Structure formats: C-alpha cells, structure tokens
Amino acid sequence: MKLDAKIPSGPLELKWDKHRSDLKLIAPANKRKCDVIIVGTGLAGASAAASLGELGYNVKVFCFQDSPRRAHSVAAQGGINAAKNYQNDGDSIYRLFYDTIKGGDFRSREANVFRLAQLSLNIIDQCVAQGVPFARDYGGLLDNRSFGGAQVSRTFYARGQTGQQLLLGAYQSMMRQVAHGRVKLYPRTDMLDLVLINGHAKGIIVRDLITGEISSVAGDAVILATGGYSNVFFLSTNAKGCNVSAIYRAYKKGALFANPCFTQIHPTCIPVSGDYQSKLTLMSESLRNDGRIWVPKKPGDTRHPNDIPEDERDYFLERKYPSYGNLAPRDIASRAAKEVCDEERGVGPGGRGVYLDFSEAIKRLGKRKISERYGNLFEMYERITGENGYEQPMRIYPAPHYTMGGLWVDYNLMSNIPGLFVLGEANFSDHGANRLGASALMQGLADGYFIIPYTIGHYFATAKEPKSSVNNPEFKKAEKDVVNMIKKLLSVKGKRSAVSFHKELGRVMWDNVGMTRSRQSLETALKRVPEIRDEFWQNVIVSGVNETLNQDLENTIRIADFLEFAELLALDALEREESCGGHFRVEYQENGEAKRNDEQFAYVAAWEYQGIGNKPILHKEPLYYEYVQMATRSYKSMTDLL
Amino acid sequence: MNLTLKVWRQKDASSQGYLETIEAKDINQYMSFLEMLDVVNEHLIVEGKEPISFESDCREGICGACSCAINGKPHGGHKGTTTCQLHMRYFKDGDTIVIEPWRSRAFPVIKDLIVDRSAFDRIIQAGGYISVNTGGAHDANSIPVSKEIAETAMDAAACIGCGACVASCKNGSAMLFVAAKVSHLNLLPQGKPEKDYRVKNMVTQMDEEGFGNCTNIGSCAEVCPKEVDLKFIAKMNRDYGLAILKGESRHKPDTISIQAELSELPID
Amino acid sequence: MSVIKNLYYSSVGKKYIMAISGLCLLTFVIGHSLGNLQVFMGKETINRYAHFLQSNKEILWLVRIFLFTMLVLHLWTSIRLWFENRAARPIGYFGNPTPMSSTFASRNMMFMGIVLGCFLVYHILHYTVQVSDINLIGKDFSGAEFQIKGQRDVYKMMINGFSHPLVSLFYILGVGGLCFHISHGAHSLFQSVGINSQYYHRILEKAATILAIILFIGYVSIPVSVLTGILK
Structure with a gap:
C-alpha cells in the first residue's frame, strides 16, 4: 500500500488556499441527499456537526454520554493558541507553525501544521462570535497569556475552563442545527463497528446503551471524532468513558493506525x-x-x-x-x-x-x-x-494525558478507507511526537469547523458511490459479529471483573510502555499483554445481560479493545528505535537527553491490521521538511520551554 | 472504615424502585465517593450480583455527569463540589449513607441512580445559542466587551448542566440552569440581537418539559457545584418581562438554516 | 394579548403575577397599618380618618375591588403553582430533608398564606361586614352604640373588638402569619421581577425581615394595648 498524504503543491503559505480552490464543490440541493455519520461530540465532533448541518448535510451524531456537552474536551483547562499577535509581541502564523512543528520534535507534516496555524485565527473569531466568554482586559479586548513557557502570549483563555467554554460554543451551535432538523442526535449510543461497502466507509453498528439494542446506521461518509486512548494506561487524566474502541474497530476494518507510541505524559x-x-x-x-x-x-x-x-x-x-x-x-x-x-x-x-x-x-x-x-x-x-x-x-x-497517535489521515483528514474521516485527537495529524500546551483545542476546532466542511464535499463530489442501505449483507454481517462478541463476553462467566484486568493492563503499560521505554521493557509488555488478554477471555465475569442498561458490559467491551490495542502501542514503541517527543527509549539518549534519529525514523509509522496476535504490517510515510530545518531540541536556551 | 449504604435500586424506567441496604467494607478516607462505589461494585460483580448503576465521566468536576443525592443533598451538599470530587474523609466509620437519584418529574429515572436529563439539551436547543454560521465571523477584537460583562457572563457560563439545581429544588424547578444560559448569552453583545426570543423560547421549553416553578428559596444556588448565583434568575426574569412586554418579536427564530432554504431552490 | 397569555401560562409570568399582586397587597398592608396606628393618636384622629375613608364610597369601592382582584390573582396563581410544583417533584428524598438554604418563611409560604386567608375572612366579617355573631362579645358594631353624631365610632369598635382575648389571639396569629409571609415575599418579589443583584440581595432580604417585624409590632400593638388597658 502506498500512502499518499495528498499534500498540495505550491508554496507552504498558499497550499491550503490553493487546495480549497481545487476541491470540488457539491450543489446545495445535493447536500441534503448526503448522510454524514459523526461519532463523538467533543470539540472536533460537535464543531463538524454544526458546520456540516449549516451547509445542509443530513448529519447524525452519536455519543456515549447522556449529553453531547459532556465529551471530555470539556475538561481542558489552560487555553487555546492562535497567532493573532494581539499583544504585538512578534507572533505570526509562521512562528506558531514553527513552535508546533519543533515542539512535535519534527514528526508531523509541514503542510498540516502550517494550515493549523493559519486556521487558528479563524477559530478565535468564530468562538467569540458564538459567545465564548474569553478573558478580556480593561479595554474590553481579548486577553492573552503565555503558556508552557512560549516566548509570545498567544493563548486565549476563559478562566481555567477554556475547554468547557469552547465545547459549549460548539455544542450550542450543534443544538441549533438539531433544532433546525439538520442534525439528529443519538446520545447514550456506542459505536461498535465500522461497515465498509465496496471499500468505502458506509455506516456503523451501534449499541443503544439503554436498551442494549444493536442496530445499523447507514450513511455516505463516517467521521470519527472519538478522542484519544490514554486510558490504555488505566490511570490517566482522561474521563472514565474515554476509549479506543471506535478507532480500533476502524483499524480492524483496514484503517491504518499511525504512531500509536506517541503518548504524552503530564x-x-x-x-x-x-x-x-x-x-x-x-x-x-x-x-x-x-x-x-x-x-x-x-x-x-x-x-x-x-x-x-x-x-x-x-x-x-x-x-x-x-x-x-x-x-x-x-x-x-x-x-x-x-x-x-x-x-x-x-x-x-x-x-x-x-x-x-x-x-x-x-x-x-x-x-x-x-x-x-x-x-x-x-x-x-x-x-x-x-x-x-x-x-x-x-x-x-x-x-x-494526551495521545498524539491515532488513525492515519491524509491532508483532507480522510483515512486510507475512502469516506472515513478522522478528526481531533483521534487522528495522528498535527502534533508529531509531542503536543504543545493549548494546541489540542486548536486542532479539534480547526478540523471540525474549517477543514472537514471543505474536504467532505470533495469526497462526495468525486467518489460518487451509490447509496447504501442497512439491509446490505455487510451491515447484517457486522451486526452479527458484534452480537456474537457480546454473547461471548457474557458467556465467559469467570471470576475476575473486567476492571481488574484493565488495572492489570494499565500497570503493565505504565511500567513498561510509559514514561521511559526500553527494548527489554517493551518485550516484557508484548509478552504480558497477550497473557492478560487470554486470561480475560477465559476468566472475566460480566454482570447482567445485554438487553438493558449495563455499564459493566459497556466497560468490558472497551477493555477488550484496549487489551488488543495495547500490543500495537508497545510494538510501535519497540520498532521506533529513537527517542523523540513523548517517546523516550532509554537506549537512545545523550547525556540524559532524548536522541532523535532523523535519518532512519523521520517517518509516520502507519500500521495495518493482520488479525489478533499477528504482527501488523508497517507502512512508512516519509516526512519531508522543505521550510524548516530539523533541529535538535536543546535545553540550553529558554526557547525550548514548550 | 465500614459503611452502610442505602442505595436506590430501580431496574428500569417503568419499574418500582426501592432502597437497598449494601455494606461497604474497608473504605479508605482518601477515596472519592465514586471510587467507594467502584469498590462496592467490584465486589457485587464478582459475587454475581447486579452492580449499582451510576453516572460519571470526567471525575474532576467539569463534565456534569455525576448525579446522586447523598443523604438527600445533591452532590453531597459541600460548597462548590460535585459528587466525583467528594471524598470519603467527610464520613466516619459506621455511618449510614442514603444514595438516591435526582428527584424531579422532568428527570425520570432510567436505572438505579441514573436519570434522563435530556430535557436540558432540548432547552438549549430552544434558544441557548447565538445564531452564527461557521466562517461568517469577523475579527474577534472588533466588538469590545467590558471586562465586567465578560466576567459576569463567564460566571453564568460556568454551569456544567449537571441538574443539581433541579434536584435540590423542592419544586423541581430548572430556573437556575436556564437562567445561567440565558444570562451568559444575553449579557454579551453577540447575544443581544436574539435576546428576546431566546429567553421566551427557553422559558417556554422549560415549562413544557415539566419543571416546577421558582419560589425564590435558593437551594439551587446553594448546591450548585459551580456556584452560579441567584442573581441570574433575576436577570432572566427581567429579560423575560421585557421580552413579553414587547409582544411577539418580529423576527421569529429561523427554523430552517439559510443553506437549507437555498437547497429548496432548483439549481440547474 | 400575547402579554397576558405569557403572563398567565408561563412559569416566569406566574412569578410576575405573584410579585405584582403581592406588592399591591403589601402596599395595602402597610397603609392599613399606618391608618390603624392612628388609634394611638386619640379617638378623634382615627374616627376622622375612618370618616374620610367611608365618605368616598366610589374610591373606597374601587380600591376594594382592585385589592380583591389582586387577592384573587395572588391566591389563584399560588394554588396553580402549588399543584404544579408538587407534580414537578412527585417523589422526594428519603427522610424528607429540609431544603438547603431555605427559611421557615420560604418553606411555609402556602401554610402561612392559608392561616392568613382564614384570618382575613374572619377579620372582614368582624370589622367590615360587622357580623355580630362572631365578635364573641355579642355587640352589634353597626348599631347605634357605635355611632357618634351619625358617624361611626371606629375607636370604640376597635377597643371593643379586641377586648375578647380569643379574638385578639386570633388576630395576633393572623398578623404573625402575614408577617412571616411578608418576610419572604417582600424581598422575593424583587427577585421575581428581576430587580436584584448580588450586591443588594442581602440588603433586600434584611429589609424585608425588618419590614415584617415593624409591621408585626405595629399591628399587634393595638390588641395588646387594648388587653393591657393602655387603650381604653
């Protein structure tokens, strides 16, 4: 498989503008014929739902929480970066771009990061217009603070609740579309599988968390905005419900998982x-x-x-x-x-x-x-x-705290499966090996408000795939697989709770694949994880039945996915024989400092699923730097306090 | 420490509920209240019994998912604290703790301690937004907002939508929740154009959902984990009064977005 | 018409009705107390005041009809609110805990309203309609005994009216209910119509309590004075 990131040609500053003009449009009358499925209602999901609803698409939004407003973006405290240069301290789009790419230890794409820095301006405008109560100075203008030691003050904030306020802004805009009938909301619904027809993402299988009913949802494109996978460590700053299931199930259906070993510790x-x-x-x-x-x-x-x-x-x-x-x-x-x-x-x-x-x-x-x-x-x-x-x-x-890795996407935020788009923390795109403070909110909103509305239209205009129906045998098959998996889990009737396995997995991951990693520790993890997984499938006990609200079952399903995914994370960490960003291999250091290996590892590691227990295939997307020079992060000057 | 829990058990929305006595053994004072329930649940699961269903997500007091009344007090009744932030050091060995779901007609029980709070989403849907399409915004600094207004709006916007205000109110009223959103948006210049119909629509929706009426007691503000003040209810009342005095607002909320309207027209 | 519809049907509208009708009634209660207190300024003063009121029948009836309308609105709305509020929370918490930050007055507005209502009926029958069967002293307040030169001797009527301890006790009870009711209502009404803020919320609360206490002292001083013989 050849990975084509579809980076537009031309000078860095003009790539996005040029690309936008090149993207095919779709007539308003045809938009309402397109059904878009969005999973997740955090910043990326909610902003995408609002924007696509405004454009006239038929949007269906799914979240496992009781209300979309509870998605974990709500917990971000610090702020959101934007290169507005309101403080006249020399900030610019280029500087934000450079800080982000350098902070990411040169493991992200230049073009993506530059676009992110450009869009940061529009995000602030959009959020202020929505009524996000950002901090103001006495003159009534927006206040900024410096964050994570950046040399410029470019972080906009709403007390210690910036994530909450931005999410409420996106959520409210989405609810406006719900009122208009453009967006239909499905809270308390878990996505359990992705359905492909003719190689295109055409729908999902969901479980109603109140009745336990498994059903199919057909659409013309699927957007995953389901966040990160820090909970693979059991203890993390993520919410209890955060999980890898949606993107992991997509991975099992052929989507590539990129850089899973890039995890950030706070x-x-x-x-x-x-x-x-x-x-x-x-x-x-x-x-x-x-x-x-x-x-x-x-x-x-x-x-x-x-x-x-x-x-x-x-x-x-x-x-x-x-x-x-x-x-x-x-x-x-x-x-x-x-x-x-x-x-x-x-x-x-x-x-x-x-x-x-x-x-x-x-x-x-x-x-x-x-x-x-x-x-x-x-x-x-x-x-x-x-x-x-x-x-x-x-x-x-x-x-x-945060996971930079995620499903592989191209410049259009589409994965290698046509019609499957991945936004926010769930994709791998913009933060490389390490994310800067106050950049996660920026990425989620850039993806949802300003990128997907353009690129999804291009997909619809060019793919011209026939409409699918839930009666398609692919849906029936996927439904059956999900039902069987749940049946299997319920029938184990062992002696240990699922949470005890999650805790055990978390300990193994934290000790061996956490802050510091070594060949030996990673091999230990690769040996231990399948053992825990095997015991899980023989000895787990799940209470109750499927046909009711069953939190133990919901959780067990997610843990089952973590037990598979953990292996991929450890494998990626083992293969990346260098230290960069959040990935620190004790073998690769110089005087206690991380030693990057640009010659061999300046690539995106995208993994292709080959079955449980089989080693996935590694696809490499080489990273080219035309505009910045790959510098070593030095700890000698204050510029690196990022 | 060992505790006796009296927990509300209810199989589903249509079943009759009851208080079940469950022993919580070897509880440590560093645990949060929900971690105590986690420990109890693990025992129940391994014993093959049905664990207690309760809602929680972020466990740091911001998502608003957690929702039980502890000894009759939503979130346990400590200032500025949600249930997930409540810690066991506030209890002592041998205590009996009564744990019940939010009580309000508009929040029907789904199971055990879980209630349906979707009424809040529908209230927001009725007008809790500023009508601005993506991409149409002008520069963020083009409208100055005084610091005082921005701060007050933020005080109101801090609401996490947990529903403790409704749960604590003897009348099951949602005024504090609605007032917080109305005030947040109506205070800001961006929200002014839709001020009148926002407050009218949201209040109407609140009434339709079956919430009770406010009798100015103040329990809501007392339990609010984000300490949203009663003055916002006054602000909502004032805005409502002015809005209805003006009669029917000339511009009704757009029920169809502009783009969707466009799509009704023949294109080719 | 939509104004009235909104006022009547919406929850916030009902608050306005309660607040505005309450305010009108409160104004009357204050005025009535000031009028009554003239009893301490001697027989002539209060009788002159009573005559002044009685001699403007048109205005008197207008005011009465207005107050009665306010009372009906207040009552009717409160009954609707009571039923709606009970329906909004059909199940309470175990052991019926006291609602947080509530006061005796705020919890018992309905109860005190009922006490007050019963008293009001009696009070009107007693002094306004002057039904002699209920004044417990068997005198006819509308009779010649309570007239001076064809004008009513209100002073004498008050002294006689309060001379029976049971009547005075009921009066004190009724006024007590009224004042508790006012101690919550008089600041609550500002909140209801939206004239409130963090800054003067506490002040309004205190002012309402002080007003209620002053009114209580004012009203109760009359029967107490009669019973203790200060007023003869």
Whole structure:
C-alpha cells in the first residue's frame, strides 16, 4: 500500500488556499441527499456537526454520554493558541507553525501544521462570535497569556475552563442545527463497528446503551471524532468513558493506525493514593512557575515534609537542569520524577509522588499573591487530598494525558478507507511526537469547523458511490459479529471483573510502555499483554445481560479493545528505535537527553491490521521538511520551554 | 472504615424502585465517593450480583455527569463540589449513607441512580445559542466587551448542566440552569440581537418539559457545584418581562438554516 | 394579548403575577397599618380618618375591588403553582430533608398564606361586614352604640373588638402569619421581577425581615394595648 498524504503543491503559505480552490464543490440541493455519520461530540465532533448541518448535510451524531456537552474536551483547562499577535509581541502564523512543528520534535507534516496555524485565527473569531466568554482586559479586548513557557502570549483563555467554554460554543451551535432538523442526535449510543461497502466507509453498528439494542446506521461518509486512548494506561487524566474502541474497530476494518507510541505524559497531576484510584487529576502546569520540586535525599524517609531540614532535601530538577530548574520541559520533568521515585525516594502513599513546595514563594511574595495566582488550584488540591498546599508541600506525579497517535489521515483528514474521516485527537495529524500546551483545542476546532466542511464535499463530489442501505449483507454481517462478541463476553462467566484486568493492563503499560521505554521493557509488555488478554477471555465475569442498561458490559467491551490495542502501542514503541517527543527509549539518549534519529525514523509509522496476535504490517510515510530545518531540541536556551 | 449504604435500586424506567441496604467494607478516607462505589461494585460483580448503576465521566468536576443525592443533598451538599470530587474523609466509620437519584418529574429515572436529563439539551436547543454560521465571523477584537460583562457572563457560563439545581429544588424547578444560559448569552453583545426570543423560547421549553416553578428559596444556588448565583434568575426574569412586554418579536427564530432554504431552490 | 397569555401560562409570568399582586397587597398592608396606628393618636384622629375613608364610597369601592382582584390573582396563581410544583417533584428524598438554604418563611409560604386567608375572612366579617355573631362579645358594631353624631365610632369598635382575648389571639396569629409571609415575599418579589443583584440581595432580604417585624409590632400593638388597658 502506498500512502499518499495528498499534500498540495505550491508554496507552504498558499497550499491550503490553493487546495480549497481545487476541491470540488457539491450543489446545495445535493447536500441534503448526503448522510454524514459523526461519532463523538467533543470539540472536533460537535464543531463538524454544526458546520456540516449549516451547509445542509443530513448529519447524525452519536455519543456515549447522556449529553453531547459532556465529551471530555470539556475538561481542558489552560487555553487555546492562535497567532493573532494581539499583544504585538512578534507572533505570526509562521512562528506558531514553527513552535508546533519543533515542539512535535519534527514528526508531523509541514503542510498540516502550517494550515493549523493559519486556521487558528479563524477559530478565535468564530468562538467569540458564538459567545465564548474569553478573558478580556480593561479595554474590553481579548486577553492573552503565555503558556508552557512560549516566548509570545498567544493563548486565549476563559478562566481555567477554556475547554468547557469552547465545547459549549460548539455544542450550542450543534443544538441549533438539531433544532433546525439538520442534525439528529443519538446520545447514550456506542459505536461498535465500522461497515465498509465496496471499500468505502458506509455506516456503523451501534449499541443503544439503554436498551442494549444493536442496530445499523447507514450513511455516505463516517467521521470519527472519538478522542484519544490514554486510558490504555488505566490511570490517566482522561474521563472514565474515554476509549479506543471506535478507532480500533476502524483499524480492524483496514484503517491504518499511525504512531500509536506517541503518548504524552503530564508532569503535574495529583498522585495515586491507592489501588482503588479511578483516575488522575491534572493541575495546571503554571504551578511550576513558583513551586520548587523536591524529594528527601534519604530513601524511605517517612517524616512529615515540614520536618525534613533543608540540607536533607534534594531539589532534583534544579540540581540536574540548573538552567531550567523547575521549569524543565514536560517530558524531562516527568522522567526525572520517575527516576527519584524508582530510587525509593518518592513521597506520599505508595511512594509515587514528589513534593511541589510553595513555602519559599510564599515567603518571597506573600500568601495573598500566591493565592491570587493559584487559589483555585490550591482549593482543588485540598478538595481531593485534604491537605493544605499553603502549609505543607503539595504532592505531584506525572500521568498519561494526551495521545498524539491515532488513525492515519491524509491532508483532507480522510483515512486510507475512502469516506472515513478522522478528526481531533483521534487522528495522528498535527502534533508529531509531542503536543504543545493549548494546541489540542486548536486542532479539534480547526478540523471540525474549517477543514472537514471543505474536504467532505470533495469526497462526495468525486467518489460518487451509490447509496447504501442497512439491509446490505455487510451491515447484517457486522451486526452479527458484534452480537456474537457480546454473547461471548457474557458467556465467559469467570471470576475476575473486567476492571481488574484493565488495572492489570494499565500497570503493565505504565511500567513498561510509559514514561521511559526500553527494548527489554517493551518485550516484557508484548509478552504480558497477550497473557492478560487470554486470561480475560477465559476468566472475566460480566454482570447482567445485554438487553438493558449495563455499564459493566459497556466497560468490558472497551477493555477488550484496549487489551488488543495495547500490543500495537508497545510494538510501535519497540520498532521506533529513537527517542523523540513523548517517546523516550532509554537506549537512545545523550547525556540524559532524548536522541532523535532523523535519518532512519523521520517517518509516520502507519500500521495495518493482520488479525489478533499477528504482527501488523508497517507502512512508512516519509516526512519531508522543505521550510524548516530539523533541529535538535536543546535545553540550553529558554526557547525550548514548550 | 465500614459503611452502610442505602442505595436506590430501580431496574428500569417503568419499574418500582426501592432502597437497598449494601455494606461497604474497608473504605479508605482518601477515596472519592465514586471510587467507594467502584469498590462496592467490584465486589457485587464478582459475587454475581447486579452492580449499582451510576453516572460519571470526567471525575474532576467539569463534565456534569455525576448525579446522586447523598443523604438527600445533591452532590453531597459541600460548597462548590460535585459528587466525583467528594471524598470519603467527610464520613466516619459506621455511618449510614442514603444514595438516591435526582428527584424531579422532568428527570425520570432510567436505572438505579441514573436519570434522563435530556430535557436540558432540548432547552438549549430552544434558544441557548447565538445564531452564527461557521466562517461568517469577523475579527474577534472588533466588538469590545467590558471586562465586567465578560466576567459576569463567564460566571453564568460556568454551569456544567449537571441538574443539581433541579434536584435540590423542592419544586423541581430548572430556573437556575436556564437562567445561567440565558444570562451568559444575553449579557454579551453577540447575544443581544436574539435576546428576546431566546429567553421566551427557553422559558417556554422549560415549562413544557415539566419543571416546577421558582419560589425564590435558593437551594439551587446553594448546591450548585459551580456556584452560579441567584442573581441570574433575576436577570432572566427581567429579560423575560421585557421580552413579553414587547409582544411577539418580529423576527421569529429561523427554523430552517439559510443553506437549507437555498437547497429548496432548483439549481440547474 | 400575547402579554397576558405569557403572563398567565408561563412559569416566569406566574412569578410576575405573584410579585405584582403581592406588592399591591403589601402596599395595602402597610397603609392599613399606618391608618390603624392612628388609634394611638386619640379617638378623634382615627374616627376622622375612618370618616374620610367611608365618605368616598366610589374610591373606597374601587380600591376594594382592585385589592380583591389582586387577592384573587395572588391566591389563584399560588394554588396553580402549588399543584404544579408538587407534580414537578412527585417523589422526594428519603427522610424528607429540609431544603438547603431555605427559611421557615420560604418553606411555609402556602401554610402561612392559608392561616392568613382564614384570618382575613374572619377579620372582614368582624370589622367590615360587622357580623355580630362572631365578635364573641355579642355587640352589634353597626348599631347605634357605635355611632357618634351619625358617624361611626371606629375607636370604640376597635377597643371593643379586641377586648375578647380569643379574638385578639386570633388576630395576633393572623398578623404573625402575614408577617412571616411578608418576610419572604417582600424581598422575593424583587427577585421575581428581576430587580436584584448580588450586591443588594442581602440588603433586600434584611429589609424585608425588618419590614415584617415593624409591621408585626405595629399591628399587634393595638390588641395588646387594648388587653393591657393602655387603650381604653
């Protein structure tokens, strides 16, 4: 299979404009004859539904939540980047493009990233028009802050709830189309399979989460906007319901899965307190601006942090990276924390945590100033841990947060299966090996508002596939497969709950395919995952029946997919023999810094499914850089605090 | 610690529900309330019993999915806290905890602690948006919005749509939810053109959904995990009063989008 | 017509009806209390005031009809609200916990309204219609005994009317219900018509309580004074 990214020719700045003019249009009267299926109602899904509804397409939207407004985009705190240069600090589309491509450690496509930077401008305009209450300055104009140490202030924000506000904007626009009858909403519905007819994506199989009914939905194109797969680690900052099932089922139907090993770890999360832990809560990284990170020098020191004298504390980030100190980049800070915990110097229950100490900052600036800056975060920390961050150091630990990998898509956001489009975190497209802070929201909305409305029309205008019906044998077959899978799960009647398998899988993945990876750890994972999967299919117990609201069953189905997908993630990590972005292989480092191998690995790894337990086929899409030079991320200057 | 739970069990919407007593053993004070339920559920699953169905997703207090009343108080009744953020240190060994679903006619129980809150989506659908098509927006800074207005709009927009306001209200009223959205959009200059019919349509939809009436008690604002203030209800009332005084608004909400209308015309 | 339709049928409209009719009735209650308190300024003053009211029959009846309409609206709307609100939450929580942040007054507006309603019927029959069977002292307030030079001796009627402890007690009870009702209603009405904000919400609440207390003292001072012999 040859991967054609369909990157338009011409100069970088004009590629998208030229491409838009080249894309074929579809007459308004014909739009209403096109049925579009959208799975997922986060930023990408909801914005796509709203935009396509406005254009006159017949849109059907599916989400597993009770309301589309609950999709996990809602939880993004920090902000959204846009190269508006409102602050007159020298920002430009090119700079945002360069920062993004460099932050992604040169593993993303130039053309895609440049388009993203261009569209960032329209996104802000669109969101403001929708009534997103972005922060304003006293003159009534939009306020910006710098994020993740970027040299320019280009992040727009709505308190610590930017994701929520942007999602509500998209959700409201979508609900307007629901009122107009252009969009039909199917909440509490899980997509369980993709249906191809004549090689084109023509529909999906869904399960009604209230009645358990399995049914087919036919359409002329399928858009997956189902988010990332961080929950493969069991504990992550993702919502409980986030899952890989939709994109994994598409992968099993022939869609290529690209760069699954590119996962991002966020350094400042509230640590795990025990086995019962169900998820990890992220705290804004801005805390590192004023907090100092340390652990006791002595392993197994159980004294209260305030009783540990200054000379028995190890401010390990300041020690190891004197020029950055506590502001070391995400991946560096995360790995350093893991190292000290591996030395049994971690703090808190379970020993997986490091202190984030504000006592010095409070002395320097006063408690009031600190509370002004981080008051809500201190409150959140206290609500969860019961500890007062002003009086004793907070405890933090890294946690899986975002996944850059996803289904392979071309410049039109279409996967290798014609008619199957993938948007947002679910695709692999724009962040390379590492995502910059405040860029996820930007990508989701760019895909949904400004890319898919053009490219899907081109597909309809050129593919000219006949309409399909749910009576097609392909639908019947897919339905039957899903029913059989559920029957099989229910009939195991073993002794262990599905969640216990998920936790076991998560531990294996976190220990071996988490922050640091090695050939040995990855081989361990590749051996352990199939073992857990085998036991799962022999010993899982699922309560209840299919024909009712059954959360245990919903969850078990998702875990079954994670148990297969985990292997792909580990395999990709094993094959990528370099360290780049979120992917850190201990074998490939220089003085503790990640060592990229551009000669051999400057490609997108796209995997083709070959059956459970069989090694998938690797397709490589080489990455060419015409406009930027592939530089090594250096930690010598402040430009790299991204 | 060991706790006794009295949990509302209801097979489906049409069945009769009852309070079932379930023991929760070896609960640790660091657990969140929902993690405590997770632990209980795992025991139930392994024992071959039906686990307790309850809703949750983000577990960090922003998605608005979690929804049980704990000892009669939605989200447990702690200031600015959702059920998923409530931790077990607020309980002590031997406590009996009553866990019930949201109680309101407009939120029918689907199963156990899960209720149907789609009425909220339909209220938003009735006017909780600003009619702007993708692509038509002009520069974001072309309309200045005073900081005060932007902040107040944000206070209202912080609503997570969990429905605790309805659940806490002795009248099952949804005024705080509706008022939050009406205020958010009506306060901003972008939302002004549709101000009148937005408030009329949303209030009408709210009434049709079977929510009760507001008697200005304030339980809603008290339990609201995002601390949405009662003043927004006053704002909605004011906007409603002005809107109906103007009589029928001349511009009814467009029921068909412009593009769709266009498609009615013969093209060739 | 749509204004009236919206007012009558919508939930917010009903709040307006309750608030506006409540405000009218409240204005009357304040005025009535000021009028009654003239009893402390001597027999001539209050009788002159009563005569002033009685001699403008057209205006008196207009006001009465208006107040009665307001009362009916207030009552009718509250009954509709009560039924609707009960239907909106058919099942409550286990053990019927007290609604959060509610006050005795806000929880019991209906109950106090009923107490007040019963009292009002009695009060009107007692002093306005002057049914002698219910004043417990067996005197006919419309008789010659309560007339001075062809004009009514309201002063004497009040002294006599309150001279029976049971009547006074019922009066105090009724006024008590009224004042609790006002302590919630008088600030609630501002919220209902949308004149409220975070800043003066607390002030309005306090003002309503103070108003209710003042009215209570004002009204109750009359029967108390009569019973204790201060007014003779």
